[in-house]
Amino acid sequence: MPITRRTLIAAAAGVGFMQSAPRLGRAQAANTIRIGVLNDQSGLYSHIGGVNGVAMAQAAAGEFNARGFTVEVLRADHQNRPDVGSNIARQWLDRDGVDMILDVPTSSVGLAVAGVAREKNKAYVNVGAASSDLTGTACAPTTAHWVYDTYMLAKSTGGAMVKAGGDTWFFITADYAFGHALERDTTNFVRAAGGKALGSVRTPFPGTSDFSSFLVQAQASRAKVVGLANAGQDTTNCIKQAAEFGLTRRGTKLAALLMFVDDVHGLGLQTAQGLVMTESFYWDLNDRTRALTQRVRSRLTGNQPPNMVTAGNYSAVLHYLKAVQDMGVPAAKASGTDVINRMKAMPIDDDAFGPGSIRPDGRRLMPAYLFEVKKPEESRGAWDYLNLLQTTPAEEAWRPINEGGCPLVRS
Amino acid sequence: MSDTAITAGALPAPKAENAVAWGFSRAQFGALAAMIVFLAVAPFVLYPVFIMKLLCFALFALAFNLLIGYVGLLSFGHAAYFGMGGYIAGYSAKALGLSPELAILGGGIVAGLLGAVFGWIAIRRQGIYFAMITLALAQMVYFFCVQAPFTGGEDGIQAIPRGNLLGVVPLDRDMNMYWLVAGIFLGSFLLIHRIVHSPFGQVLKAIRENEPRTTSLGYKTDDYKLVAFILSSALAGVAGATKSLVFGIATLTDVHWSMSGEVVLMTLVGGLGTTFGPVIGAAVIVTMQNYLAELGAWVTVIQGVIFVACVLAFRRGIIGELGNLLKVKL
Numbered sequence: 001m002p003i004t005r006r007t008l009i010a011a012a013a014g015v016g017f018m019q020s021a022p023r024l025g026r027a028q029a030a031n032t033i034r035i036g037v038l039n040d041q042s043g044l045y046s047h048i049g050g051v052n053g054v055a056m057a058q059a060a061a062g063e064f065n066a067r068g069f070t071v072e073v074l075r076a077d078h079q080n081r082p083d084v085g086s087n088i089a090r091q092w093l094d095r096d097g098v099d100m101i102l103d104v105p106t107s108s109v110g111l112a113v114a115g116v117a118r119e120k121n122k123a124y125v126n127v128g129a130a131s132s133d134l135t136g137t138a139c140a141p142t143t144a145h146w147v148y149d150t151y152m153l154a155k156s157t158g159g160a161m162v163k164a165g166g167d168t169w170f171f172i173t174a175d176y177a178f179g180h181a182l183e184r185d186t187t188n189f190v191r192a193a194g195g196k197a198l199g200s201v202r203t204p205f206p207g208t209s210d211f212s213s214f215l216v217q218a219q220a221s222r223a224k225v226v227g228l229a230n231a232g233q234d235t236t237n238c239i240k241q242a243a244e245f246g247l248t249r250r251g252t253k254l255a256a257l258l259m260f261v262d263d264v265h266g267l268g269l270q271t272a273q274g275l276v277m278t279e280s281f282y283w284d285l286n287d288r289t290r291a292l293t294q295r296v297r298s299r300l301t302g303n304q305p306p307n308m309v310t311a312g313n314y315s316a317v318l319h320y321l322k323a324v325q326d327m328g329v330p331a332a333k334a335s336g337t338d339v340i341n342r343m344k345a346m347p348i349d350d351d352a353f354g355p356g357s358i359r360p361d362g363r364r365l366m367p368a369y370l371f372e373v374k375k376p377e378e379s380r381g382a383w384d385y386l387n388l389l390q391t392t393p394a395e396e397a398w399r400p401i402n403e404g405g406c407p408l409v410r411s
Numbered sequence: 412m413s414d415t416a417i418t419a420g421a422l423p424a425p426k427a428e429n430a431v432a433w434g435f436s437r438a439q440f441g442a443l444a445a446m447i448v449f450l451a452v453a454p455f456v457l458y459p460v461f462i463m464k465l466l467c468f469a470l471f472a473l474a475f476n477l478l479i480g481y482v483g484l485l486s487f488g489h490a491a492y493f494g495m496g497g498y499i500a501g502y503s504a505k506a507l508g509l510s511p512e513l514a515i516l517g518g519g520i521v522a523g524l525l526g527a528v529f530g531w532i533a534i535r536r537q538g539i540y541f542a543m544i545t546l547a548l549a550q551m552v553y554f555f556c557v558q559a560p561f562t563g564g565e566d567g568i569q570a571i572p573r574g575n576l577l578g579v580v581p582l583d584r585d586m587n588m589y590w591l592v593a594g595i596f597l598g599s600f601l602l603i604h605r606i607v608h609s610p611f612g613q614v615l616k617a618i619r620e621n622e623p624r625t626t627s628l629g630y631k632t633d634d635y636k637l638v639a640f641i642l643s644s645a646l647a648g649v650a651g652a653t654k655s656l657v658f659g660i661a662t663l664t665d666v667h668w669s670m671s672g673e674v675v676l677m678t679l680v681g682g683l684g685t686t687f688g689p690v691i692g693a694a695v696i697v698t699m700q701n702y703l704a705e706l707g708a709w710v711t712v713i714q715g716v717i718f719v720a721c722v723l724a725f726r727r728g729i730i731g732e733l734g735n736l737l738k739v740k741l
Contacts, residue, residue: 042711076704079711082567082662083464083654084700090460091701108567108662115570115659131566138569176557177564205557 031069031329035061035317036098038085038113039128041077044232045105047262049128049309051075053103055299056310060317063295069329071321074098078109085109086116093120099333100125100320103313107131107178117142122336123343125320127312130231130258135363136404142336143362144343147280147312147353150258151399154182156278156368157255158189160390161225164370166253166276167193170223171200172214172238174230179205182229182257198223203234211238215245224253225276231258240271248274261307264373264385272385275373280366281308281352282386292351305383311352316364319348356394361406368397433601434608438739442687450593459589460657465697466596467654472677472689473603474646479675480684481607482639483619487542487671488529488549489647492522494666495552496648501568501661502561511574511582515595515652522648523641525552530640534633537622546668553666567662571655588657595653599646604686606642615639680721682728687741691730 037057039049054075061071074092078085085104092098093116101117104110105128117124118140125144126134132149158169169190173179179202187197198221201214215238218226226247228238235256242254255276256263264272283293283305293305296314300306306314323342324332332339344358353366371386379385401409435443453462471493478484496518504514533544556562563569573582582588606612617625618632626632655661664670673696681692699717703710725732734741 042709074705077706077710078704079700081664081700082660083658083664084704086658086660087461087464087701088704091458094460095458108565108569108660108664111566111569112658112660112662133566177566 032072032097033066033069033100033321033324033329033332034072034074034092034096034098035100035102035320036074036076036089036092036096037102037313038076038078038088038092038109039103039105040080041075043080045080045128047266048260048307049103049105049313052300052304052306052310053128053313055301056296056306056314057102057317059296059299060314061321064318064321066321067325069324073317078104078106080106080109082108082112086112089113089116090120093117093122099123099324100336100339102316103128103309105129105309107133110134111138114138114140114143117336120336123320123332123339124336125316127316128309132399132404135359135361136399136406139361139404139406139408141408142340144316144340144358144364145362146316146364147308147366148278148368149363149398150178150182151185152280152368152397153257153278154185155189155397155399156370156390156392157227157257157276158186158195159193160278160368160370160392161253161255161276162190162193162195164389166225166255167195168223169195169197169225169227169255170218170221171197171227171229172211172218173200173202174205174208174234175202176205178231179229183227186227186229186257200229203230205230205234208234209237211241212245214238215242215247219245219247219250219252224251225255226252228254228256228259235259236263236267239267239275243271260309261383261385262304265304265383269374269376269379269385272373273375276370276389277373278368278370279308279386280368281306281311282369282371282388283307283311284384284386285369285388286354288351288354306352315348315350315352318350319343319346322346359398359401361401361404361409363398363401365394365398367394368392434604436740438734438737438741439686442741446687446690447597450597454586454589459585461697461701463585463589463592463657464654464701465694466592467650467657468674468677468697469690469693470596470599470650470653471647472674472681472693473600474643474650475674476678476684476689477603477606477646478639478643479678480688481612481619482615482636484534484636484640485538485542485675486533486545486640486643487675488545488547488552488668489644489674490666490668490670491529491549491552492526492644492647493651493654493670493674494556494661494663495525496522496651497655497661497665498556498562498568499648500652501571501655504574504656505568505571506561510578511576511591511656514574514656515649518652518655519645519649522651523645525648526641526644527637530637530644534636534640546671549666549671550668553663553668556663556666562661562663565663567660568655569660571659571661573656573659582656592653592657595649599649600690603646607686611635611638676718678728680718680725680728682731682734682741685728685730685734685741688728688730692728695729 037054040046041050058073076088100123104113107129110126110129127146132151134145171183173183259277348356356366358364370390499521500514500518503509503517529548677692677696678689682688730741
C-alpha cells in the first residue's frame with residue numbers, strides 16, 4: 001500500500017498546522033477596523049458571493065483612503081449552517097475584535113447573525129440574504145440590508161413585467177413557505193398593475209428534479225408569463241427543461257423570481273435566452289458600473305465582473321468606512337448602533353449603485369432593474385448577458401416602511 | 412468472543428476485573444477525571460460558546476453510540492430526534508414561554524416519543540434495512556419540518572430566549588449557560604455509562620454479539636432494542652434542545668439527513684463502542700468546522716481527507732486505537 005499510516009498522520013498534522021497559521025499574524029492594533037466577511041465559500045451559494053465577495057470587500061477597503069486607521073478584512077465560510085455562522089460571528093465579535101460583519105447569505109444564517117450582532121451591539125450589513133424579515137419583524141438597530149429582498153424581487157418582476165406587456169401569469173411554486181410567499185407577493189403586484197394570475201402549481205420541495213408535467217400545465221394555461229417562485233437548483237432545472245420543451249421559443253416568457261447573473265452564466269445563453277429577472281446591479285448598466293468593473297475585475301476569480309451581491313459588499317464597505325472615518329474609530333468600535341445610525345444619516349454615493357440612502361428600518365434604497373437575458377446572437381462577448389427592460393425607482397421598489405412590522409419604526 | 416457475562420439466567424451486576432467505581436476501569440477513571448478537569452478549565456481558556464456547541468454534539472454522538480456501539484444498530488436518522496428536540500425546545504421557550512429546564516426536558520421527551528414510534532417500526536429489521544427505514548422515517552420528519560408552521564420553514568425558529576434557570580439564574584450570561592450545558596453533558600455521560608454497565612446494558616451487548624443466542628437464552632430482544640432506541644433518541648433530543656437554547660436558533664440543518672451522517676462520522680472518528688470516543692470524535696469534527704472556516708472552500712476537502720485518513724489509519728477510531736496502543740479500554 002503506497003499510503004502508509006505515517007504519511008497520513010503527517011498529512012493530518014500538516015493540515016492542523018495550516019489552520020493555526022493565519023491566526024499568528026493577526027495584528028492587535030487599537031486603530032484597526034476589522035471587517036468580517038461571512039458567507040458560503042464551498043456550497044450552494046458560493047457562486048453568488050463566496051471568495052469574490054471577500055475580494056470586493058478588500059477592493060473597497062483598498063480604494064478607501066482611510067486616515068488614521070487601517071482596515072483588515074477577515075473571512076469565514078459558514079457552510080450554510082446557522083450554528084456555524086452564529087458561532088463564528090460570536091467568536092469574531094467577542095474575541096477577535098471584529099467591528100462589522102458583512103454579507104451572510106442564506107436567510108436562516110443571516111437572521112441568526114443579525115441576532116448576535118444586535119446582542120453584541122456591532123454593525124451588521126447583510127448583502128447576500130433574501131429574507132425581507134431582516135428589515136421587518138426581525139429588524140435591529142445594528143442591521144442594514146443592502147441590495148435585494150424578496151419583496152423587491154416580487155415587486156419589480158411582477159409589477160414591471162406587466163407594464164412590459166406580460167399581463168397573464170402562471171406560477172410554478174416550490175411548496176414551502178418561501179415559495180408560497182414569493183407567489184403570493186408577486187400575484188398581488190401583478191394584479192395591482194392590472195394583470196391576471198391564471199393559476200399555479202406547487203412542486204414538492206426539496207428534491208423535485210423533473211418539472212416536465214408542471215411545465216406542460218403552465219403551457220396549457222396559455223399564460224404569457226410563467227413565474228418561477230422557487231430558487232437555486234429548482235429554478236435552473238425549470239429553465240433547462242422549459243428550453244427543452246421549447247416553451248420560450250413559442251413566445252411564453254419565463255420570469256425567475258430569484259436568480260443571479262451567475263446562474264445565467266452557468267446555464268448559457270442558448271438555454272436561458274428570453275428569461276426575465278430582477279437585479280439591482282449589472283456590470284454593464286452605466287458608465288460608473290463599467291468603470292467599477294474595469295477597476296476590480298482582475299481581483300475576481302475567472303476575471304468575471306462583479307454581480308449584485310459582490311458589488312453590494314463593495315458598496316457597503318465603502319459606506320461603512322466613510323461613517324467610521326466621520327465618527328472616529330473609538331466611537332465606531334464602541335457601538336454598532338451608532339455606526340449604523342451614522343450610515344443612515346449620511347448620503348450614499350458609489351459607483352456600484354449610484355446615489356441612495358438607508359431607511360430607519362435598515363433598508364438600503366436603490367432602484368430595481370428588470371432584465372431580459374439576451375439571445376446568443378445579441379451577445380457581444382463574455383458576460384454580456386442582459387438587456388434592461390424596465391426600471392422601478394427606489395421610492396417604489398421596496399416595501400413601504402410601515403408595512404414591514406419593524407419595531408424600530410413604530411417607536 | 413466471550414459470553415461469560417450472560418450465561419447466568421438472572422444477571423448479577425457485572426464486575427469488570429479492575430473496576431474502580433461505577434463500572435469505570437482505572438484508565439477510564441483517569442480519562443473521566445481529565446475530562447472533568449477540562450470542563451472546569453476550558454471556558455476560561457477557550458471560547459465558552461464553542462465549548463457548549465462541542466458538548467452538545469458530543470452528547471448527540473454519545474446517544475448515537477449507545478445504539479451502534481452497544482446494540483449494533485446503525486440508525487441513519489438520528490438527526491430527526493436531534494432536530495425535533497431543538498424545535499420543541501425552541502418553540503416552547505419562545506412561543507409558550509416555558510423555562511429553559513422545562514424546554515430541554517420537553518425536547519427530550521418529544522424526541523423519545525418519536526423514537527418510540529420510529530423504533531417500534533424499525534427494530535423489526537436488521538442491518539442495512541434498519542438503516543434505510545430509520546433514514547426514511549427521518550426524511551419524513553424533515554419534510555414535516557419544512558412545511559409545519561411552527562418551525563418557521565427555512566428561516567427556522569430565531570431569537571429563542573435562554574431565559575432563567577429555575578426562574579433565578581439568568582442564562583443570558585455565557586458562563587451560566589456553560590455550567591448548565593456542562594452539567595447536562597456530564598449527567599448524560601454518566602447516565603449512558605451506567606446504562607451500558609447495568610444488567611440491561613449487558614443484554615444489549617449480548618444482542619450485539621449474537622442476537623439469536625440471546626433470544627434462545629430467554630430474552631425478548633425486541634423489547635431491549637426498543638428501550639435502547641428510545642433512550643438514545645431521547646438523549647439526542649436533549650442534545651438538540653440544549654443546542655437550540657445555546658445558539659437561540661432551531662433550523663432545518665439539524666433535521667437534515669447530512670446531520671445524521673455527521674453523527675456517524677463523529678462516532679467513527681472517535682471510536683465505535685468506546686466510552687470516550689464519541690466525545691473526542693465530536694470535538695474533532697466541530698473544531699474543524701469552526702476553525703477551518705477561515706480557509707473557505709477547503710473545509711469540506713480537509714474534512715474528507717481526515718475521514719479517509721481515519722478509515723485507513725485508525726480503523727478503531729482515535730480512542731479505539733489509543734486504547735489498543737495502551738492496552739486499556741477507554
